[in-house]
Amino acid sequence: MRPILNSQQIREADAFTIANEPISSVNLMERAASAFTQKFLELFASVPSVAVVCGVGNNGGDGLAIARMLQGEVGHIEVYVVGNLEKASEDFRVNYDRLGERLSPKIVVDESQIPEFDTSLIIDGMFGSGLSRPVEGVYAQVIERINASEAQVCAIDIPSGLFADKPTPSAGAVVEATHTISFQLPKLVFFMPSAASYVGSWHVVPIGLSEEFLLQQTTDKWQIELRDIHLPLKRRFDHKGTNGRVLLVAGSKGKMGAAILSAKAALRSGCGLLFAHVPCCGLDILQVAVPEAMVEVDEHTEIISEVLPEEQIDVIVIGPGIGTGKLTENALAQLLQKATAPMVMDADAINILAANTHLLSAVPPESVLTPHPGEFKRLVGDWKDDFEKLEKLKAFCKKYQLNMVLKGAYSAVCDTKGQITFNPTGNPGMATGGSGDVLTGVIGALIGQGMNPLEALRAGVYIHGLAGDLAAHAQGYRSMTASDIVAMLPQAINQLDKKC
Numbered sequence: 001m002r003p004i005l006n007s008q009q010i011r012e013a014d015a016f017t018i019a020n021e022p023i024s025s026v027n028l029m030e031r032a033a034s035a036f037t038q039k040f041l042e043l044f045a046s047v048p049s050v051a052v053v054c055g056v057g058n059n060g061g062d063g064l065a066i067a068r069m070l071q072g073e074v075g076h077i078e079v080y081v082v083g084n085l086e087k088a089s090e091d092f093r094v095n096y097d098r099l100g101e102r103l104s105p106k107i108v109v110d111e112s113q114i115p116e117f118d119t120s121l122i123i124d125g126m127f128g129s130g131l132s133r134p135v136e137g138v139y140a141q142v143i144e145r146i147n148a149s150e151a152q153v154c155a156i157d158i159p160s161g162l163f164a165d166k167p168t169p170s171a172g173a174v175v176e177a178t179h180t181i182s183f184q185l186p187k188l189v190f191f192m193p194s195a196a197s198y199v200g201s202w203h204v205v206p207i208g209l210s211e212e213f214l215l216q217q218t219t220d221k222w223q224i225e226l227r228d229i230h231l232p233l234k235r236r237f238d239h240k241g242t243n244g245r246v247l248l249v250a251g252s253k254g255k256m257g258a259a260i261l262s263a264k265a266a267l268r269s270g271c272g273l274l275f276a277h278v279p280c281c282g283l284d285i286l287q288v289a290v291p292e293a294m295v296e297v298d299e300h301t302e303i304i305s306e307v308l309p310e311e312q313i314d315v316i317v318i319g320p321g322i323g324t325g326k327l328t329e330n331a332l333a334q335l336l337q338k339a340t341a342p343m344v345m346d347a348d349a350i351n352i353l354a355a356n357t358h359l360l361s362a363v364p365p366e367s368v369l370t371p372h373p374g375e376f377k378r379l380v381g382d383w384k385d386d387f388e389k390l391e392k393l394k395a396f397c398k399k400y401q402l403n404m405v406l407k408g409a410y411s412a413v414c415d416t417k418g419q420i421t422f423n424p425t426g427n428p429g430m431a432t433g434g435s436g437d438v439l440t441g442v443i444g445a446l447i448g449q450g451m452n453p454l455e456a457l458r459a460g461v462y463i464h465g466l467a468g469d470l471a472a473h474a475q476g477y478r479s480m481t482a483s484d485i486v487a488m489l490p491q492a493i494n495q496l497d498k499k500c
Protein backbone atom coordinates (compact mmCIF):
# COMPACT_ATOMS: atom_id res chain seq x y z
CA MET A 1 0.00 0.00 0.00
CA ARG A 2 1.18 3.49 -0.72
CA PRO A 3 1.38 5.64 2.43
CA ILE A 4 -0.23 9.08 2.41
CA LEU A 5 1.96 11.43 4.44
CA ASN A 6 1.40 14.95 5.72
CA SER A 7 3.36 18.01 4.53
CA GLN A 8 5.71 17.89 7.49
CA GLN A 9 6.60 14.25 6.81
CA ILE A 10 7.16 15.02 3.13
CA ARG A 11 9.53 17.86 4.03
CA GLU A 12 11.38 15.46 6.30
CA ALA A 13 11.52 12.87 3.52
CA ASP A 14 13.11 15.49 1.23
CA ALA A 15 15.64 16.36 3.92
CA PHE A 16 16.41 12.71 4.73
CA THR A 17 16.94 11.88 1.05
CA ILE A 18 19.23 14.90 0.58
CA ALA A 19 21.33 13.90 3.60
CA ASN A 20 21.38 10.14 3.10
CA GLU A 21 21.34 9.38 -0.61
CA PRO A 22 23.17 11.78 -0.67
CA ILE A 23 22.02 14.29 -3.26
CA SER A 24 22.18 18.06 -3.21
CA SER A 25 18.91 19.87 -2.70
CA VAL A 26 19.16 21.54 -6.09
CA ASN A 27 19.80 18.20 -7.80
CA LEU A 28 16.72 16.76 -6.09
CA MET A 29 14.81 19.71 -7.50
CA GLU A 30 16.27 18.95 -10.93
CA ARG A 31 15.10 15.33 -10.59
CA ALA A 32 11.61 16.47 -9.53
CA ALA A 33 11.41 18.95 -12.42
CA SER A 34 12.54 16.31 -14.87
CA ALA A 35 9.95 13.80 -13.60
CA PHE A 36 7.25 16.46 -13.90
CA THR A 37 8.38 17.42 -17.43
CA GLN A 38 8.32 13.84 -18.65
CA LYS A 39 4.77 13.30 -17.37
CA PHE A 40 3.70 16.71 -18.63
CA LEU A 41 4.88 15.90 -22.16
CA GLU A 42 2.98 12.60 -22.05
CA LEU A 43 -0.18 14.50 -21.16
CA PHE A 44 0.28 17.54 -23.39
CA ALA A 45 2.23 16.38 -26.42
CA SER A 46 2.16 19.47 -28.62
CA VAL A 47 0.90 22.39 -26.62
CA PRO A 48 1.36 25.65 -28.56
CA SER A 49 1.96 28.08 -25.68
CA VAL A 50 2.66 27.77 -21.96
CA ALA A 51 2.83 30.29 -19.12
CA VAL A 52 4.82 29.10 -16.11
CA VAL A 53 3.73 30.99 -12.98
CA CYS A 54 6.23 30.70 -10.12
CA GLY A 55 6.39 31.75 -6.50
CA VAL A 56 9.78 32.36 -4.92
CA GLY A 57 10.00 29.15 -2.85
CA ASN A 58 10.97 25.68 -4.01
CA ASN A 59 7.67 25.13 -5.82
CA GLY A 60 8.64 28.19 -7.87
CA GLY A 61 12.15 26.75 -8.24
CA ASP A 62 10.58 23.65 -9.77
CA GLY A 63 8.63 25.91 -12.11
CA LEU A 64 11.80 27.63 -13.33
CA ALA A 65 13.58 24.30 -13.90
CA ILE A 66 10.52 22.95 -15.73
CA ALA A 67 10.36 26.04 -17.97
CA ARG A 68 14.02 25.46 -18.89
CA MET A 69 13.38 21.78 -19.64
CA LEU A 70 10.32 22.52 -21.77
CA GLN A 71 12.29 24.74 -24.13
CA GLY A 72 12.19 23.21 -27.59
CA GLU A 73 9.55 20.66 -26.45
CA VAL A 74 6.53 22.98 -26.54
CA GLY A 75 5.75 26.15 -28.46
CA HIS A 76 6.02 29.59 -26.91
CA ILE A 77 6.95 29.78 -23.18
CA GLU A 78 6.39 32.74 -20.83
CA VAL A 79 7.71 32.75 -17.25
CA TYR A 80 6.26 34.85 -14.42
CA VAL A 81 7.58 35.18 -10.90
CA VAL A 82 5.08 36.37 -8.30
CA GLY A 83 6.57 37.80 -5.11
CA ASN A 84 9.64 39.37 -3.66
CA LEU A 85 12.86 38.04 -5.20
CA GLU A 86 14.76 39.02 -2.07
CA LYS A 87 12.88 36.32 -0.19
CA ALA A 88 13.64 33.62 -2.77
CA SER A 89 14.85 30.19 -1.65
CA GLU A 90 18.39 29.15 -2.50
CA ASP A 91 17.36 26.55 -5.04
CA PHE A 92 15.00 29.05 -6.65
CA ARG A 93 17.98 31.42 -7.13
CA VAL A 94 20.12 28.72 -8.72
CA ASN A 95 17.36 27.94 -11.18
CA TYR A 96 16.66 31.60 -11.80
CA ASP A 97 20.28 32.03 -12.86
CA ARG A 98 20.08 28.91 -15.04
CA LEU A 99 17.12 30.22 -17.03
CA GLY A 100 19.13 32.22 -19.51
CA GLU A 101 18.16 35.27 -21.54
CA ARG A 102 15.48 33.71 -23.70
CA LEU A 103 13.18 32.87 -20.82
CA SER A 104 13.78 36.03 -18.83
CA PRO A 105 10.92 36.03 -16.26
CA LYS A 106 8.49 38.89 -15.76
CA ILE A 107 8.18 39.89 -12.12
CA VAL A 108 4.71 40.40 -10.64
CA VAL A 109 4.49 42.30 -7.37
CA ASP A 110 1.23 44.21 -7.82
CA GLU A 111 -2.08 43.89 -9.60
CA SER A 112 -1.07 46.06 -12.59
CA GLN A 113 1.62 43.53 -13.52
CA ILE A 114 -0.67 40.50 -13.63
CA PRO A 115 -0.92 39.26 -17.24
CA GLU A 116 -4.10 38.11 -19.00
CA PHE A 117 -2.76 34.57 -19.38
CA ASP A 118 -3.81 34.00 -22.97
CA THR A 119 -1.57 30.97 -23.45
CA SER A 120 -3.21 27.58 -24.06
CA LEU A 121 -1.78 26.17 -20.83
CA ILE A 122 -0.61 27.51 -17.46
CA ILE A 123 1.83 25.65 -15.21
CA ASP A 124 1.13 26.58 -11.60
CA GLY A 125 4.27 26.73 -9.45
CA MET A 126 3.35 29.37 -6.91
CA PHE A 127 2.98 27.35 -3.72
CA GLY A 128 3.49 23.68 -2.95
CA SER A 129 3.83 21.80 0.29
CA GLY A 130 5.32 24.91 1.96
CA LEU A 131 1.94 26.67 2.02
CA SER A 132 1.48 27.86 5.59
CA ARG A 133 -1.54 30.19 5.46
CA PRO A 134 -4.47 31.03 3.19
CA VAL A 135 -3.43 32.81 0.00
CA GLU A 136 -4.34 36.51 -0.14
CA GLY A 137 -3.20 39.78 -1.72
CA VAL A 138 -1.45 39.81 -5.07
CA TYR A 139 -1.06 36.00 -4.98
CA ALA A 140 -4.82 35.66 -4.68
CA GLN A 141 -5.30 38.13 -7.55
CA VAL A 142 -2.97 36.06 -9.74
CA ILE A 143 -4.93 32.92 -8.82
CA GLU A 144 -8.21 34.63 -9.70
CA ARG A 145 -6.77 35.59 -13.10
CA ILE A 146 -5.53 32.03 -13.67
CA ASN A 147 -8.95 30.63 -12.77
CA ALA A 148 -10.70 33.10 -15.06
CA SER A 149 -8.52 32.20 -18.06
CA GLU A 150 -9.56 29.72 -20.73
CA ALA A 151 -6.27 27.87 -20.42
CA GLN A 152 -5.78 24.37 -19.08
CA VAL A 153 -3.89 24.50 -15.80
CA CYS A 154 -1.33 21.94 -14.69
CA ALA A 155 -0.26 22.30 -11.05
CA ILE A 156 3.21 21.38 -9.81
CA ASP A 157 2.91 19.06 -6.79
CA ILE A 158 -0.42 20.53 -5.56
CA PRO A 159 -2.64 23.40 -6.73
CA SER A 160 -1.40 26.63 -5.17
CA GLY A 161 -3.41 27.67 -2.14
CA LEU A 162 -4.71 24.18 -1.33
CA PHE A 163 -3.60 22.63 1.96
CA ALA A 164 -2.44 19.05 1.53
CA ASP A 165 -3.63 17.61 4.81
CA LYS A 166 -6.14 19.95 6.47
CA PRO A 167 -9.16 22.00 5.44
CA THR A 168 -8.40 25.08 3.34
CA PRO A 169 -10.17 28.14 4.80
CA SER A 170 -12.72 29.57 2.38
CA ALA A 171 -11.01 32.99 2.60
CA GLY A 172 -7.93 31.68 0.75
CA ALA A 173 -7.67 31.63 -3.06
CA VAL A 174 -6.93 28.25 -4.66
CA VAL A 175 -5.86 27.44 -8.21
CA GLU A 176 -8.44 25.38 -10.09
CA ALA A 177 -6.14 23.02 -11.93
CA THR A 178 -7.31 20.72 -14.69
CA HIS A 179 -4.32 18.47 -13.94
CA THR A 180 -1.95 18.03 -11.04
CA ILE A 181 1.39 16.25 -11.29
CA SER A 182 2.50 15.48 -7.75
CA PHE A 183 5.82 14.30 -6.40
CA GLN A 184 6.37 10.81 -5.02
CA LEU A 185 3.17 10.40 -2.98
CA PRO A 186 -0.44 11.50 -3.40
CA LYS A 187 -1.56 14.16 -0.95
CA LEU A 188 -4.49 13.38 1.36
CA VAL A 189 -6.63 16.18 -0.06
CA PHE A 190 -6.57 14.52 -3.52
CA PHE A 191 -9.01 11.92 -2.15
CA MET A 192 -11.55 14.49 -0.97
CA PRO A 193 -14.66 15.30 -3.04
CA SER A 194 -14.42 18.97 -2.03
CA ALA A 195 -10.96 19.30 -3.60
CA ALA A 196 -11.84 17.68 -6.93
CA SER A 197 -12.44 20.99 -8.74
CA TYR A 198 -9.02 22.27 -7.66
CA VAL A 199 -6.93 19.15 -8.23
CA GLY A 200 -8.43 18.00 -11.54
CA SER A 201 -7.06 14.68 -12.73
CA TRP A 202 -3.96 13.91 -10.74
CA HIS A 203 -0.82 11.91 -11.36
CA VAL A 204 2.04 10.96 -9.07
CA VAL A 205 5.61 10.78 -10.37
CA PRO A 206 8.49 9.20 -8.45
CA ILE A 207 11.38 11.50 -7.58
CA GLY A 208 13.49 8.98 -5.70
CA LEU A 209 12.71 9.99 -2.11
CA SER A 210 14.09 7.43 0.34
CA GLU A 211 11.75 4.40 0.40
CA GLU A 212 13.30 3.40 3.70
CA PHE A 213 12.28 6.72 5.24
CA LEU A 214 8.80 6.73 3.69
CA LEU A 215 7.94 3.27 4.97
CA GLN A 216 9.07 4.14 8.50
CA GLN A 217 6.58 6.97 8.79
CA THR A 218 3.51 6.64 10.95
CA THR A 219 0.28 7.23 9.09
CA ASP A 220 -3.31 6.04 9.25
CA LYS A 221 -4.04 6.73 5.57
CA TRP A 222 -2.97 4.63 2.61
CA GLN A 223 -3.77 4.09 -1.04
CA ILE A 224 -4.58 0.57 -2.21
CA GLU A 225 -2.29 -0.68 -4.97
CA LEU A 226 -2.76 -3.58 -7.37
CA ARG A 227 -0.03 -5.55 -5.61
CA ASP A 228 -2.06 -5.50 -2.36
CA ILE A 229 -4.90 -7.57 -3.80
CA HIS A 230 -4.56 -11.31 -3.25
CA LEU A 231 -7.62 -13.30 -4.25
CA PRO A 232 -8.46 -16.61 -2.57
CA LEU A 233 -6.81 -19.51 -4.34
CA LYS A 234 -8.91 -22.04 -6.23
CA ARG A 235 -7.55 -25.53 -5.62
CA ARG A 236 -7.94 -28.79 -7.54
CA PHE A 237 -10.02 -30.47 -4.84
CA ASP A 238 -12.28 -27.53 -4.01
CA HIS A 239 -15.99 -28.16 -4.30
CA LYS A 240 -18.99 -25.88 -4.21
CA GLY A 241 -19.37 -26.31 -0.48
CA THR A 242 -15.84 -25.11 0.23
CA ASN A 243 -15.97 -22.10 -2.06
CA GLY A 244 -18.22 -20.01 0.11
CA ARG A 245 -21.82 -20.54 1.12
CA VAL A 246 -23.40 -17.13 0.87
CA LEU A 247 -26.87 -16.23 2.14
CA LEU A 248 -28.24 -13.16 0.37
CA VAL A 249 -31.20 -11.43 2.02
CA ALA A 250 -32.42 -8.88 -0.49
CA GLY A 251 -35.31 -7.44 -2.46
CA SER A 252 -38.89 -6.34 -2.00
CA LYS A 253 -41.73 -5.74 -4.43
CA GLY A 254 -40.41 -3.44 -7.15
CA LYS A 255 -36.83 -3.81 -5.97
CA MET A 256 -35.99 -7.36 -6.96
CA GLY A 257 -33.40 -5.97 -9.35
CA ALA A 258 -31.19 -5.17 -6.35
CA ALA A 259 -31.28 -8.84 -5.32
CA ILE A 260 -30.51 -9.98 -8.86
CA LEU A 261 -27.50 -7.67 -9.19
CA SER A 262 -26.05 -8.75 -5.83
CA ALA A 263 -26.67 -12.40 -6.59
CA LYS A 264 -25.05 -12.25 -10.02
CA ALA A 265 -22.09 -10.28 -8.65
CA ALA A 266 -21.53 -12.84 -5.88
CA LEU A 267 -21.63 -15.73 -8.34
CA ARG A 268 -19.28 -13.95 -10.76
CA SER A 269 -16.89 -13.35 -7.84
CA GLY A 270 -16.40 -17.02 -7.19
CA CYS A 271 -18.86 -17.97 -4.46
CA GLY A 272 -19.62 -21.71 -4.31
CA LEU A 273 -23.27 -21.70 -3.30
CA LEU A 274 -25.65 -18.79 -3.26
CA PHE A 275 -28.77 -19.02 -1.12
CA ALA A 276 -31.20 -16.16 -1.56
CA HIS A 277 -33.95 -15.22 0.87
CA VAL A 278 -36.55 -13.05 -0.88
CA PRO A 279 -40.23 -12.13 -0.50
CA CYS A 280 -42.73 -14.46 -2.26
CA CYS A 281 -43.12 -12.03 -5.12
CA GLY A 282 -39.42 -12.41 -5.90
CA LEU A 283 -39.30 -16.19 -6.26
CA ASP A 284 -39.94 -16.51 -9.99
CA ILE A 285 -38.06 -13.34 -10.77
CA LEU A 286 -34.88 -14.52 -9.10
CA GLN A 287 -35.14 -18.13 -10.29
CA VAL A 288 -35.43 -17.01 -13.89
CA ALA A 289 -32.81 -14.25 -13.71
CA VAL A 290 -30.25 -16.21 -11.67
CA PRO A 291 -30.74 -19.96 -12.16
CA GLU A 292 -27.62 -20.72 -10.10
CA ALA A 293 -29.21 -19.27 -6.94
CA MET A 294 -31.15 -21.42 -4.47
CA VAL A 295 -34.13 -19.38 -3.43
CA GLU A 296 -36.06 -19.63 -0.20
CA VAL A 297 -39.12 -17.46 0.16
CA ASP A 298 -40.26 -15.30 3.01
CA GLU A 299 -43.78 -15.85 4.26
CA HIS A 300 -44.58 -12.29 3.30
CA THR A 301 -45.55 -11.56 -0.31
CA GLU A 302 -43.89 -8.22 -0.81
CA ILE A 303 -41.19 -7.71 1.83
CA ILE A 304 -38.83 -9.63 4.05
CA SER A 305 -40.42 -10.32 7.43
CA GLU A 306 -38.44 -13.19 8.89
CA VAL A 307 -35.08 -14.76 8.15
CA LEU A 308 -34.02 -18.07 9.61
CA PRO A 309 -30.37 -18.40 8.77
CA GLU A 310 -29.46 -21.75 7.23
CA GLU A 311 -26.85 -23.77 8.97
CA GLN A 312 -23.38 -23.80 7.51
CA ILE A 313 -23.57 -20.35 6.04
CA ASP A 314 -20.19 -18.62 5.70
CA VAL A 315 -21.51 -15.10 5.29
CA ILE A 316 -24.85 -13.29 5.28
CA VAL A 317 -25.30 -10.43 2.82
CA ILE A 318 -28.26 -8.27 3.75
CA GLY A 319 -29.74 -5.00 2.62
CA PRO A 320 -30.11 -4.44 -1.11
CA GLY A 321 -33.69 -3.42 -1.87
CA ILE A 322 -35.19 -4.64 1.43
CA GLY A 323 -36.86 -1.37 2.50
CA THR A 324 -37.10 -0.11 6.08
CA GLY A 325 -40.63 -1.22 7.08
CA LYS A 326 -41.34 -2.34 10.64
CA LEU A 327 -41.57 -6.05 9.75
CA THR A 328 -38.25 -5.95 7.94
CA GLU A 329 -36.72 -4.06 10.85
CA ASN A 330 -37.90 -6.84 13.18
CA ALA A 331 -36.54 -9.48 10.82
CA LEU A 332 -33.12 -7.82 10.87
CA ALA A 333 -33.18 -7.51 14.67
CA GLN A 334 -34.04 -11.22 14.98
CA LEU A 335 -31.38 -12.20 12.50
CA LEU A 336 -28.79 -10.22 14.46
CA GLN A 337 -29.71 -12.16 17.59
CA LYS A 338 -29.30 -15.54 15.89
CA ALA A 339 -26.59 -15.05 13.29
CA THR A 340 -23.09 -16.25 13.97
CA ALA A 341 -21.67 -15.82 10.46
CA PRO A 342 -20.20 -12.42 9.57
CA MET A 343 -22.59 -10.12 7.81
CA VAL A 344 -22.20 -7.71 4.90
CA MET A 345 -24.69 -4.96 5.64
CA ASP A 346 -25.69 -2.55 2.92
CA ALA A 347 -28.35 -0.03 1.95
CA ASP A 348 -31.58 -0.42 3.91
CA ALA A 349 -29.92 -2.73 6.45
CA ILE A 350 -27.71 0.26 7.30
CA ASN A 351 -30.70 2.60 7.34
CA ILE A 352 -32.39 0.28 9.83
CA LEU A 353 -29.26 0.25 11.99
CA ALA A 354 -29.11 4.05 11.83
CA ALA A 355 -32.68 4.30 13.08
CA ASN A 356 -32.04 1.65 15.79
CA THR A 357 -28.47 2.22 16.92
CA HIS A 358 -28.87 -0.21 19.85
CA LEU A 359 -28.72 -2.97 17.20
CA LEU A 360 -25.16 -2.03 16.28
CA SER A 361 -23.71 -3.86 19.27
CA ALA A 362 -25.43 -7.07 18.10
CA VAL A 363 -23.72 -7.09 14.69
CA PRO A 364 -21.59 -10.27 14.58
CA PRO A 365 -17.81 -9.90 14.78
CA GLU A 366 -15.98 -9.64 11.45
CA SER A 367 -19.01 -8.04 9.81
CA VAL A 368 -18.72 -5.14 7.37
CA LEU A 369 -20.88 -2.16 6.52
CA THR A 370 -20.91 -0.63 3.05
CA PRO A 371 -22.67 2.77 3.28
CA HIS A 372 -22.71 5.53 0.70
CA PRO A 373 -22.31 9.03 2.19
CA GLY A 374 -26.10 9.48 2.66
CA GLU A 375 -26.34 6.24 4.66
CA PHE A 376 -23.19 7.08 6.59
CA LYS A 377 -24.65 10.47 7.52
CA ARG A 378 -27.69 8.71 8.95
CA LEU A 379 -25.34 6.63 11.12
CA VAL A 380 -23.02 9.35 12.40
CA GLY A 381 -24.69 12.72 11.72
CA ASP A 382 -23.41 15.46 9.43
CA TRP A 383 -19.78 16.62 9.10
CA LYS A 384 -18.43 20.10 8.51
CA ASP A 385 -15.81 19.07 5.94
CA ASP A 386 -14.29 15.99 4.32
CA PHE A 387 -11.54 15.78 6.93
CA GLU A 388 -14.11 15.56 9.72
CA LYS A 389 -15.98 12.93 7.71
CA LEU A 390 -12.87 10.71 7.79
CA GLU A 391 -12.46 11.31 11.52
CA LYS A 392 -16.06 10.21 12.03
CA LEU A 393 -15.42 7.12 9.94
CA LYS A 394 -12.42 6.19 12.09
CA ALA A 395 -14.27 6.85 15.34
CA PHE A 396 -17.28 4.77 14.27
CA CYS A 397 -15.22 1.76 13.18
CA LYS A 398 -13.20 1.83 16.39
CA LYS A 399 -16.24 2.24 18.62
CA TYR A 400 -18.24 -0.61 17.10
CA GLN A 401 -15.23 -2.71 16.08
CA LEU A 402 -16.51 -2.95 12.52
CA ASN A 403 -14.84 -2.70 9.14
CA MET A 404 -16.51 -0.35 6.75
CA VAL A 405 -16.27 1.03 3.26
CA LEU A 406 -17.50 4.56 2.74
CA LYS A 407 -18.40 4.47 -0.94
CA GLY A 408 -17.79 7.17 -3.52
CA ALA A 409 -14.91 8.24 -5.73
CA TYR A 410 -11.84 6.83 -3.94
CA SER A 411 -13.97 4.70 -1.64
CA ALA A 412 -12.45 4.72 1.85
CA VAL A 413 -12.05 1.36 3.58
CA CYS A 414 -11.63 1.71 7.34
CA ASP A 415 -10.67 -1.05 9.76
CA THR A 416 -11.37 -1.51 13.45
CA LYS A 417 -8.15 0.33 14.39
CA GLY A 418 -9.11 3.37 12.31
CA GLN A 419 -6.65 2.74 9.46
CA ILE A 420 -8.06 4.08 6.19
CA THR A 421 -7.20 2.86 2.69
CA PHE A 422 -8.45 4.65 -0.41
CA ASN A 423 -9.36 2.73 -3.54
CA PRO A 424 -7.93 4.10 -6.79
CA THR A 425 -10.15 2.27 -9.32
CA GLY A 426 -13.56 3.35 -10.58
CA ASN A 427 -15.07 6.24 -12.49
CA PRO A 428 -18.09 8.57 -12.51
CA GLY A 429 -20.04 6.18 -14.75
CA MET A 430 -20.44 3.95 -11.69
CA ALA A 431 -22.63 6.54 -10.00
CA THR A 432 -25.71 4.71 -11.22
CA GLY A 433 -28.48 2.74 -9.52
CA GLY A 434 -27.51 -0.82 -8.62
CA SER A 435 -23.78 -0.23 -8.58
CA GLY A 436 -23.68 -0.59 -4.78
CA ASP A 437 -25.69 -3.82 -4.92
CA VAL A 438 -22.99 -5.24 -7.17
CA LEU A 439 -20.26 -4.28 -4.70
CA THR A 440 -22.15 -5.93 -1.84
CA GLY A 441 -22.32 -9.19 -3.78
CA VAL A 442 -18.61 -9.10 -4.62
CA ILE A 443 -17.60 -8.48 -1.00
CA GLY A 444 -19.95 -11.19 0.28
CA ALA A 445 -18.48 -13.74 -2.13
CA LEU A 446 -14.91 -12.88 -1.12
CA ILE A 447 -15.65 -13.21 2.62
CA GLY A 448 -17.48 -16.47 1.84
CA GLN A 449 -14.32 -17.80 0.22
CA GLY A 450 -12.40 -17.24 3.41
CA MET A 451 -10.88 -13.79 2.99
CA ASN A 452 -10.78 -11.79 6.17
CA PRO A 453 -13.30 -8.93 6.07
CA LEU A 454 -10.74 -6.18 5.70
CA GLU A 455 -8.93 -7.89 2.82
CA ALA A 456 -12.30 -8.64 1.24
CA LEU A 457 -13.34 -4.98 1.46
CA ARG A 458 -10.10 -3.79 -0.12
CA ALA A 459 -10.19 -6.43 -2.84
CA GLY A 460 -13.92 -5.94 -3.35
CA VAL A 461 -13.77 -2.20 -3.97
CA TYR A 462 -10.73 -2.64 -6.21
CA ILE A 463 -12.37 -5.35 -8.34
CA HIS A 464 -15.67 -3.46 -8.48
CA GLY A 465 -13.91 -0.27 -9.59
CA LEU A 466 -11.82 -2.12 -12.13
CA ALA A 467 -14.91 -3.82 -13.58
CA GLY A 468 -16.50 -0.35 -13.69
CA ASP A 469 -13.51 1.02 -15.57
CA LEU A 470 -13.73 -1.83 -18.09
CA ALA A 471 -17.47 -1.23 -18.46
CA ALA A 472 -16.88 2.49 -19.03
CA HIS A 473 -14.30 1.63 -21.67
CA ALA A 474 -16.77 -0.65 -23.43
CA GLN A 475 -20.02 1.30 -22.99
CA GLY A 476 -18.99 4.86 -22.15
CA TYR A 477 -19.39 6.67 -18.83
CA ARG A 478 -22.85 7.92 -19.65
CA SER A 479 -24.40 4.71 -20.92
CA MET A 480 -22.93 2.06 -18.65
CA THR A 481 -25.25 0.39 -16.14
CA ALA A 482 -24.77 -1.69 -13.01
CA SER A 483 -25.41 -4.81 -15.12
CA ASP A 484 -22.46 -3.79 -17.29
CA ILE A 485 -20.29 -3.76 -14.15
CA VAL A 486 -21.40 -7.33 -13.38
CA ALA A 487 -20.63 -8.32 -16.97
CA MET A 488 -17.07 -7.04 -16.60
CA LEU A 489 -16.35 -8.77 -13.27
CA PRO A 490 -14.85 -11.84 -14.98
CA GLN A 491 -12.42 -9.70 -16.97
CA ALA A 492 -11.45 -7.65 -13.89
CA ILE A 493 -10.91 -10.78 -11.78
CA ASN A 494 -8.91 -12.40 -14.58
CA GLN A 495 -6.64 -9.36 -14.69
CA LEU A 496 -5.98 -9.73 -10.97
CA ASP A 497 -5.41 -13.47 -11.24
CA LYS A 498 -2.87 -12.93 -14.02
CA LYS A 499 -0.78 -10.52 -11.94
CA CYS A 500 -0.45 -13.17 -9.18
Ligand SMILES: NC(=O)C1=CN([C@@H]2O[C@H](COP(=O)(O)OP(=O)(O)OC[C@H]3O[C@@H](n4cnc5c(N)ncnc54)[C@H](O)[C@@H]3O)[C@@H](O)[C@H]2O)[C@@H](O)CC1
Pocket: 014, 015, 025, 026, 028, 029, 030, 032, 033, 055, 056, 057, 058, 059, 060, 062, 089, 126, 127, 128, 129, 130, 131, 132, 133, 134, 135, 136, 139, 156, 157, 158, 183, 207
Ligand atom coordinates in the same frame (compact mmCIF):
# COMPACT_ATOMS: atom_id res chain seq x y z
N1 LIG B 1 14.40 19.81 -1.85
C1 LIG B 1 13.13 19.91 -1.58
O1 LIG B 1 12.72 20.24 -0.47
C2 LIG B 1 12.21 19.69 -2.71
C3 LIG B 1 11.09 20.48 -2.84
N2 LIG B 1 10.29 20.40 -3.92
C4 LIG B 1 9.27 21.43 -4.17
O2 LIG B 1 9.24 22.36 -3.15
C5 LIG B 1 7.92 22.59 -2.71
C6 LIG B 1 7.94 23.07 -1.31
O3 LIG B 1 8.75 24.24 -1.33
P1 LIG B 1 8.89 25.26 -0.13
O4 LIG B 1 8.98 24.51 1.12
O5 LIG B 1 9.99 26.17 -0.49
O6 LIG B 1 7.53 26.01 -0.11
P2 LIG B 1 6.59 26.61 -1.25
O7 LIG B 1 7.33 26.82 -2.50
O8 LIG B 1 5.38 25.77 -1.28
O9 LIG B 1 6.23 28.01 -0.60
C7 LIG B 1 7.24 28.99 -0.50
C8 LIG B 1 7.12 29.84 0.70
O10 LIG B 1 5.97 30.68 0.60
C9 LIG B 1 5.64 31.19 1.86
N3 LIG B 1 4.19 31.07 2.01
C10 LIG B 1 3.48 30.03 2.48
N4 LIG B 1 2.17 30.29 2.42
C11 LIG B 1 2.05 31.52 1.88
C12 LIG B 1 0.95 32.33 1.57
N5 LIG B 1 -0.30 31.93 1.78
N6 LIG B 1 1.16 33.54 1.04
C13 LIG B 1 2.40 33.97 0.81
N7 LIG B 1 3.50 33.24 1.08
C14 LIG B 1 3.33 32.04 1.62
C15 LIG B 1 6.35 30.34 2.88
O11 LIG B 1 7.33 31.11 3.48
C16 LIG B 1 6.92 29.17 2.02
O12 LIG B 1 8.10 28.68 2.54
C17 LIG B 1 7.22 21.28 -2.99
O13 LIG B 1 5.84 21.41 -3.10
C18 LIG B 1 7.88 20.89 -4.29
O14 LIG B 1 7.24 21.52 -5.36
C19 LIG B 1 10.69 19.56 -5.02
O15 LIG B 1 11.57 20.31 -5.79
C20 LIG B 1 11.36 18.31 -4.54
C21 LIG B 1 12.54 18.63 -3.69
Ligand SMILES: [K+]
Pocket: 059, 124, 125, 126, 127, 128, 155, 156, 157, 158, 159, 160
Ligand atom coordinates in the same frame (compact mmCIF):
# COMPACT_ATOMS: atom_id res chain seq x y z
K1 LIG C 1 1.65 24.54 -7.15
